[in-house]
Amino acid sequence: MTDRPILMFDSGVGGLTVLREARVLMPDRRFVYVADDAAFPFGAWEEPALRTHILDLFARLLDRFSPAISVIACNTASTLVIDALRERFPGHPFVGTVPAVKPAAERTRSGLVSVLATPGTVKRQYTRDLISKWAQKCHVRLVGSDNLAGLAEVYMREGFVDEDAVRAEIAPCFIERDGQHTDIVVLACTHYPFLVNRMRKTAPWPVDWIDPAEAIARRAMSLLPPVNGSSQGEPDIAVFTSGKADFAVSRLMQGFGLTIP
Numbered sequence: 001m002t003d004r005p006i007l008m009f010d011s012g013v014g015g016l017t018v019l020r021e022a023r024v025l026m027p028d029r030r031f032v033y034v035a036d037d038a039a040f041p042f043g044a045w046e047e048p049a050l051r052t053h054i055l056d057l058f059a060r061l062l063d064r065f066s067p068a069i070s071v072i073a074c075n076t077a078s079t080l081v082i083d084a085l086r087e088r089f090p091g092h093p094f095v096g097t098v099p100a101v102k103p104a105a106e107r108t109r110s111g112l113v114s115v116l117a118t119p120g121t122v123k124r125q126y127t128r129d130l131i132s133k134w135a136q137k138c139h140v141r142l143v144g145s146d147n148l149a150g151l152a153e154v155y156m157r158e159g160f161v162d163e164d165a166v167r168a169e170i171a172p173c174f175i176e177r178d179g180q181h182t183d184i185v186v187l188a189c190t191h192y193p194f195l196v197n198r199m200r201k202t203a204p205w206p207v208d209w210i211d212p213a214e215a216i217a218r219r220a221m222s223l224l225p226p227v228n229g230s231s232q233g234e235p236d237i238a239v240f241t242s243g244k245a246d247f248a249v250s251r252l253m254q255g256f257g258l259t260i261p
């Protein structure tokens with residue numbers, strides 16, 4: 001018998017940035033990647049509707065895949081619904097992805113940190129609480145981007161990215177104050193690490209870009225018992241809630257070692 005899979009959840013391709021780290025750490029595990037593309041972008045949803053939507057969807061996903069653990073590889077979803085998921089499905093472990101404010105506050109030298117996220121994550125109380133808990137001594141600028149997650153989707157499917165659009169989206173992250181400059185940008189959306197090279201290229205000065213993917217994968221690993229044998233033979237799969245994966249998406253999933261059933 002093979003071990004139960006790890007379920008990775010996002011609105012689109014962003015969770016693949018976490019999946020690739022998880023694979024390195026847990027090569028013997030089986031993965032089910034769920035892209036709720038029918039609901040993309042999560043960042044634009046009203047909170048109550050998105051909460052209900054994700055809770056209902058998870059009831060079906062847990063039933064269908066019976067995962068050992070679920071990783072919410074999405075800041076926009078985690079900052080809204082991680083507590084509600086734990087409450088609604090007690091006994092099932094969930095790992096969330098929330099803005100890496102604490103490591104940013106520990107690392108900054110200038111005291112100027114920016115959190116780049118979807119408009120949803122930026123307005124969450126959860127995000128504000130993280131800042132007041134961990135970053136009181138810093139100046140944290142929250143930058144909500146309407147377009148970066150979509151740009152990352154296009155880039156991953158078609159290989160094209162509009163650099164001027166990336167430049168415009170990240171520009172508000174860069175602040176100069178009393179001779180100090182922003183030195184850390186937290187990538188608080190799992191889609192963004194796919195664009196980080198373009199961000200580096202279009203940034204007005206060099207900064208540290210914090211991607212929490214490895215830390216999330218480590219957290220998931222720490223909560224799992226050792227594998228019972230290897231999952232070889234059972235393919236890792238990708239599920240799209242729209243039921244429509246076109247050629248570009250299928251090819252992308254193949255590149256990540258995922259089969260669309």
Ligand code: DGL
Binds near residue numbers: 012040042074118191
């Ligand atoms: N990847 C998601 C996140 O980490 C957001 C993308 C979306 O708006 O759906 O926040």
